[in-house]
């Protein structure tokens with residue numbers, strides 16, 4: 001007869017490569033059922049988009065194979081996204097588990113393109129995802145998703161987010177006239193409007209809310225990052241921007257405010273030649289990766305320069321929807337899985353900090 005202790009002590013040798021903790025103390029093993037030599041349990045991963053899901057599952061199977069008393073093994077794999085929420089978020093958005101801000105040093109580097117495709121990729125793994133277009137001056141999310149204006153309805157004094165390809169979407173761009181007026185708004189008004197978009201929206205349960213921030217490190221992105229209880233920020237950059245140090249300024253600013261940086265995404269990294277399928281690093285190779293290493297930040301992946309992205313953006317047909325199996329979609333999926341993994345790490349750190357805080361209050 002196998003014992004629960006035996007199973008747990010064997011499984012405690014399996015380490016989550018991201019969280020660097022064993023899967024038993026992380027509470028990932030659930031519903032153990034033992035019947036003689038028959039063993040059954042559930043492995044609950046921290047996100048459906050974990051890049052190490054297959055590896056962890058295999059490690060679990062290998063560990064169990066070492067228990068000679070187990071004659072039959074039935075494993076169920078599920079995922080429950082961890083909450084990367086601070087207390088302020090608890091009050092503001094009780095049903096949203098993680099808020100991820102997408103920022104950049106300057107405009108036009110592909111923040112909105114990355115936000116949209118990141119959200120779609122996470123949704124394709126099975127996560128519940130929302131997208132908030134916080135770029136009041138130039139809201140382009142509705143255009144990229146092919147959504148019309150005024151798609152949002154008000155119900156019980158709450159905004160109902162529009163839906164597109166399984167995402168819950170809120171954008172200032174849905175209100176054409178206000179969007180036009182936005183150019184005259186200043187920082188505090190804008191942060192007030194966005195807070196309202198965030199809090200007075202009926203998001204329902206979300207694993208990830210992606211927030212497309214306005215470009216740069218001026219007052220507005222900073223006010224927003226401080227207004228919205230963000231789990232962390234991902235910084236989008238391009239090889240040229242890395243070369244000119246603008247990206248360093250961008251994350252330096254957020255770091256000074258103690259806003260966690262989840263990592264760096266390099267957009268327009270290389271061009272795949274349509275004839276020979278070779279990757280050409282036109283603007284230099286792995287600049288953002290080296291920069292991330294130097295500043296001890298995670299490098300979340302690179303997205304190629306591809307004319308199809310621009311075409312898809314202009315016609316409201318994102319590549320993850322039109323061609324989910326293409327190398328381009330694959331590149332976005334790699335980035336999305338890395339972002340989800342970093343989110344789990346931050347959520348786990350936050351949960352440790354909150355436990356420690358509660359313990360000191362006792």
Ligand SMILES: Nc1ncnc2c1ncn2[C@@H]1O[C@H](COP(=O)(O)OP(=O)(O)OP(=O)(O)O)[C@@H](O)[C@H]1O
Nearest residue numbers: 107108109110111112113215304305306309310313
């Ligand atoms: N990898 C890419 N390959 C080709 N074109 C791209 C790529 N990424 C973005 N683009 C194009 O570059 C332009 C700018 O992208 P996007 O609007 O996403 O940038 P942004 O950082 O959000 O800009 P803004 O600062 O104005 O909000 C768009 O036309 C978009 O289609």
Ligand SMILES: [Mg+2]
Nearest residue numbers: 111112135140
């Ligand atoms: Mg944008």
